[in-house]
Amino acid sequence: MKKDLITYFSGERICFDYPVDLRALSPFAVKVLKIVRTIPYGKTRSYLWVAEKIGGRQFARAVGQALSKNPLPIIIPCHRVIKSDGSIGGFAGRTFLKKKLLMIEEG
Numbered sequence: 309m310k311k312d313l314i315t316y317f318s319g320e321r322i323c324f325d326y327p328v329d330l331r332a333l334s335p336f337a338v339k340v341l342k343i344v345r346t347i348p349y350g351k352t353r354s355y356l357w358v359a360e361k362i363g364g365r366q367f368a369r370a371v372g373q374a375l376s377k378n379p380l381p382i383i384i385p386c387h388r389v390i391k392s393d394g395s396i397g398g399f400a401g402r403t404f405l406k407k408k409l410l411m412i413e414e415g
Contacts, residue, residue, distance in 0.1 A: 316382065319412055321349050324383040333377055336362075340374035347388040350413040354392040372398060382409070 309326065316322045330338045343361045347353050359367035375386040376398070387409040391397045396406055 313382070317412065321413075323349065324385075326383055328380055328383060330379075332379075334374075336370065337374040337377050340371050341378060341384045341386075344375070344378075344386055344389060345384055347385060349385075352388050352390045352410070355389055355397065356392045358389060385409075388413075 312322055339362055340358060343358050355368045355371045356365060358371045359365055375389060378384050378386045387406045396403050
């Protein structure tokens with residue numbers, strides 16, 4: 309995994325397809341994180357997009373809460389989830405880090 313992280317931070321495209329143990333999370337959070345893992349490298353999706361995949365727009369705020377519990381934020385790329393208006397949104401209080409990760413993937 310160390311080699312893959314170094315590769316990722318050097319700006320090379322990489323797919324982290326490691327198995328992850330999410331049993332400590334709620335079933336809702338697990339659903340959210342599984343959907344987020346499908347967002348391709350270099351792409352973004354909105355909180356609303358994730359919510360609609362789960363079952364409805366009404367879950368958009370809950371999606372943000374679930375993402376805040378992500379135990380592996382690079383392996384499960386929650387930084388790729390942004391607001392519907394294109395603004396960055398939250399990232400555990402570290403929006404500068406979210407911006408940096410998105411810039412790495414932008415190339």
